[in-house]
Amino acid sequence: MSHYTEDELSAYALRPEATDNRQSVEQHVSNCGDCRDALDIIEAFDTALHDPLPWQVAESMPARRNAPPALLDQARAIASADARARELVMPLVDSAIRFRQARIDDDPRFYTLAVIRLLCKVANGMHERQPQFGLVLADTALSIARKLPEPLKARSAWYAGTAWKERANALRYVGRFKEAGEALDRAEEAFESDDHVEPFDLAIVAYVRATVYFRMERFDDAIVCARSAAATFHVYGDTRRYLSALLAEAGGYYGADRDREAVVILERVATLARAAHEPETLARALANAASCYTRLLEFSKAAAYYDDAIAVIDDLDIPTESARLQWARAALLLDRGDFDEGLAGLERSRLQLSQLGMANDAALATLDLVAGLLAADQPERVAGLCRGITLTFSSEGMTRSAKKALAYLAEAVAGGQVTPEEVRHIRGFLERLPDSPHEEFQQIQ
Helix, strand or coil, X not given: CCCCCHXXXXXXXXXXXHCCCHHHHHHHHHHCHHHHHHHHHHHHHHHHCCCHHHHHHHHCCCCCCCCCHHHHHHHHHHHHHHHHHHHHHCCCCCCHHHHHHHCXXXXXXXXXXXXXXXXXXXHHHHCCCCHHHHHHHHHHHXXXXXXXXXXXXXXXXXXXXXXXXXXXXXXXXXXXXXXXXXXXXXXXXXXHCCCCCCXXXXXXXXXXXXXXXXXXXXXXXXXXXXXXXXXXXXXXXXXXXXXXXXXXXXXXXXXXXXXHHHHHHHHHHHHHHHHCCCHHHHHHHHHHHHHHHHHXXXXXXHHHHHHHHHHHHHHHCCHHHHHHHHHHHHHHHHHCCCHHHHHHHHHHHHHHHHHCCCHHHXXXXXXXXXXXXXXXXXXXXXXXXXXXXXXXXXXXXXXXXXXXXXXXXHHHHHCCCCCHHHHHHHHHHHHHCCCCXXXXXXXXX
């Protein structure tokens, strides 16, 4: 059996979600005791750096190449604790129901720093797929942190900060942005109360805060936080996080309608991502630059960037993102007056989105197609397309709001009074609805 190198395992330990072959690594490590032990030591060594004892020992010793014995001993102890935590926790986290029923925060066997760390790691991997479960995991970690025995509680600042950060991440994904901001405040307080404050941890908080501010439309604040995070990530040599923070900064400029400033950053990110062989980041930078140039009415540049982004995504074999980019490019063609190719592209895109199970995106693409048909003076299919639009939301309130908007559209279509502007108005409302669930639909003025 071949094994992963120490460098490969270190890269995975640093940022699992950014590992290209993450699933393969995790499957191999789960079956290979040698690589599992090596990864335990790497992760434990990183964690031990947050403990004041090794730093005190290191500061009292002359400089040398080998790690202080106290740090190695600490790492081995943490690796052993991590192994025990996995035995206790991992059989429970494959099912949200089983995990809730276990109520591990009422069981003293789980009152360890290793369990908190493991819960945070699992939560981090859950946020995009199951954010509500990620929130439960983070809250359980926080509950355990409050119940730790006093000797452990005195060393728990970094662990509590990480748990608050993961709670903020989960809240961000479920749209509870005010609570996410409050969790980030608590994360920052916890990290700063540690004996060895790590600027890198505070930079991660700043980056998450930037993404929350963007969703809250606090674009200037998002720019400041993202810029600060990017500067720290650059100092630490973390290219992926540095580029992600630059993307967040550009997003703030884009949200504030400062497209010229945004596109300068995005083109820089594209250049750096290409050089660093970061294709997903490259695709995001290219697609976002295309959006900026579309709003700047520089359609040729926008189309070229969409073509480049699509080529990168197709190489990565991510059909959902490819479908979204094809959709955006088709909408761009309509914006520049190329009705034949734009309408054909939107027709293909809405069908592709539907086939991929992306019902809400397919509905929005259908509305783009309806607006394009009206603008091209081809209203024959509009009524039929509008009747086929269905959307699915996570709450009854959002569903009611969507139905109200679509009912207004149906009435306008039936009366022969609908315009492209009204369709775009309804489409914009429906697109905002997941992030603004309490917004009431208002007819175009």
